[in-house]
Amino acid sequence: MLRDDETTLSYISSKSEKTRHITLIDPAKQDPETAAIRAMIAVECGSEMIFVGGSTDTPDEIVHSTCVAIQESLELRVFAASQDPNGNEESWKIPVVLFPGGAHALSPAADAITFMMLMNSKSRKFLIGEQLRGAPYLQKFGVEPLPTGYLVCAPGGRVGEVGDAELIQPEDVELVHSYALTASMYGFKVLYLEAGSGADKQVNPLLIQSAAKCDDLVLLVGGGIRTAEQAKIAADAGANWIVTGTLTEDAEDSDDLRAKLTSVISAISS
Numbered sequence: 001m002l003r004d005d006e007t008t009l010s011y012i013s014s015k016s017e018k019t020r021h022i023t024l025i026d027p028a029k030q031d032p033e034t035a036a037i038r039a040m041i042a043v044e045c046g047s048e049m050i051f052v053g054g055s056t057d058t059p060d061e062i063v064h065s066t067c068v069a070i071q072e073s074l075e076l077r078v079f080a081a082s083q084d085p086n087g088n089e090e091s092w093k094i095p096v097v098l099f100p101g102g103a104h105a106l107s108p109a110a111d112a113i114t115f116m117m118l119m120n121s122k123s124r125k126f127l128i129g130e131q132l133r134g135a136p137y138l139q140k141f142g143v144e145p146l147p148t149g150y151l152v153c154a155p156g157g158r159v160g161e162v163g164d165a166e167l168i169q170p171e172d173v174e175l176v177h178s179y180a181l182t183a184s185m186y187g188f189k190v191l192y193l194e195a196g197s198g199a200d201k202q203v204n205p206l207l208i209q210s211a212a213k214c215d216d217l218v219l220l221v222g223g224g225i226r227t228a229e230q231a232k233i234a235a236d237a238g239a240n241w242i243v244t245g246t247l248t249e250d251a252e253d254s255d256d257l258r259a260k261l262t263s264v265i266s267a268i269s270s
């Protein structure tokens with residue numbers, strides 16, 4: 001949910017000294033109630049945005065139920081905070097954003113969507129095809145598009161394979177800068193450097209530094225980040241936001257999830 005008079009784009013672009021954290025919830029990997037519980041723990045620990053998506057073949061009913069469950073939980077927390085003299089309502093007013101694998105994984109309950117071009121795909125489907133299918137739906141339901149360049153870096157994982165990406169290699173520092181410039185010249189507002197969910201190597205910090213030279217783009221970095229040290233490397237290289245997904249799904253229980261998220265978020269906030 002959004003704060004009054006705010007768009008998700010203004011929220012995501014707002015200047016912050018520190019790097020902020022996004023929790024990615026994959027609706028294929030937990031039921032909506034579990035997703036909402038995990039999302040609330042994430043917000044308690046300082047995560048400032050929830051992405052919903054990831055897998056390529058999740059039907060939209062499941063994506064929608066997950067968005068609804070998370071939004072309802074956030075609304076309850078806002079209400080509870082409003083009744084508590086020490087409560088902070090604003091900390092619960094955070095956007096729920098679709099991070100879709102394609103035009104099938106959409107929901108009108110989301111505040112916004114990373115409206116992405118997978119810039120290093122060799123497939124028309126991921127450059128413009130899915131976007132053509134999704135745009136009328138997004139307009140109809142008023143889901144705010146965040147114009148996003150999406151770049152899959154080695155190792156790339158499943159998104160690299162499914163998305164038919166010419167993977168950015170760790171040494172492709174100039175290439176990533178050209179992609180960032182191109183994204184900026186197209187008018188994209190966000191650039192997402194992705195190593196693939198569950199990657200055994202995070203995005204090379206030299207690539208992050210190179211992309212960060214385009215300071216008119218909001219820089220998101222994700223894939224393979226599980227520890228405070230890894231998150232700090234990405235933050236120090238210039239990421240505005242760090243995305244983690246597997247970390248949440250792999251947590252043994254709520255206490256373990258709290259400990260892991262707090263460690264990552266405090267490392268990037270300092």
Ligand code: 1GP
Nearest residue numbers: 198222223224244245246
């Ligand atoms: C995947 O970048 C995200 O799209 C998150 O990756 O699951 O490895 O945290 P992880």
